[in-house]
Amino acid sequence: MKKADMKLSLHLAELRKRLFLILLVLAATMAGGLWIATDLLNYLRTLGPAAGIMWHAFSPWDSIRVYMQAAFLCSVGVSMPFILYQLWAFVRPGLRREERSAALRYIPLATLLFAAGVAFAYFVVFRSAFRFSATLNERMEMTETYGTAQYFSFMFSILLPVSLIFELPAVLMFLTKLRLIRPVFLRKYRRHAYLGLIAVSTFIAPPDFVSNLLIAAPLLLLFELSVMLSSFIHRRQVLLDRASESATGDPGSPQPQMQTG
Numbered sequence: 001m002k003k004a005d006m007k008l009s010l011h012l013a014e015l016r017k018r019l020f021l022i023l024l025v026l027a028a029t030m031a032g033g034l035w036i037a038t039d040l041l042n043y044l045r046t047l048g049p050a051a052g053i054m055w056h057a058f059s060p061w062d063s064i065r066v067y068m069q070a071a072f073l074c075s076v077g078v079s080m081p082f083i084l085y086q087l088w089a090f091v092r093p094g095l096r097r098e099e100r101s102a103a104l105r106y107i108p109l110a111t112l113l114f115a116a117g118v119a120f121a122y123f124v125v126f127r128s129a130f131r132f133s134a135t136l137n138e139r140m141e142m143t144e145t146y147g148t149a150q151y152f153s154f155m156f157s158i159l160l161p162v163s164l165i166f167e168l169p170a171v172l173m174f175l176t177k178l179r180l181i182r183p184v185f186l187r188k189y190r191r192h193a194y195l196g197l198i199a200v201s202t203f204i205a206p207p208d209f210v211s212n213l214l215i216a217a218p219l220l221l222l223f224e225l226s227v228m229l230s231s232f233i234h235r236r237q238v239l240l241d242r243a244s245e246s247a248t249g250d251p252g253s254p255q256p257q258m259q260t261g
Helices: 003-047 062-094 097-139 148-165 168-177 183-188 190-204 209-248
Strands: none
Touching: 003 062, 062 097, 062 148, 097 148, 097 168, 097 209, 148 190, 168 209, 183 190, 183 209, 190 209
16 A cells, blocks of 8 residues: 555544534434433524514424524534544644644633624624614514524524634634734735625625624624734734744844735
């Protein structure tokens, strides 16, 4: 067997191992999710924006589908730190020492940001969108009859993109730590980032100015926070490079891997 084939087989074996561990933990936490899924659904029924509105099953499978979705959501939320760690462990051999420590340190931050994104998406974005649609239904004198599966599909279509956007600070900090981007690059393309975030907020928010502003403003602040954190990391890198030059007498400082600005 060729050396390249042996390396590929080893990588595939390692990947299978990590995927097996992830699936094992997901299965274990899924069992717990099945235990609390009913309570979660009752919470969403009584305290969510659809409180007081009768939910309907338009298919015999609707109740099972929603029950399993709620259990899976709980499972993924609890397993997220473990999943991120397994992904880090898989790519770890191909990273330098600095990259390994940086990626590992950002796992808790990415988990917290994901949880914050879910909370913001549900308590702010989803509720705002639901109130807008309810007001529009009332103006059009339409009777609100919600299918359970349709209700949760609408919810998840909002929760997922907003939660991913909240990962922006962790992603940009990590890329800065790896010297793949610099703060000057983020400032140069600030207008493009603003335009993209506003487009996303317009897509997921109700089509009224107040709701768009309510959703776009935190996303823009999130980007500015990312720029500030990236600048802080870059300044520390410059100071460490200068200290290293003074200690070794080598005028050449480590260069970024990618020139971005």
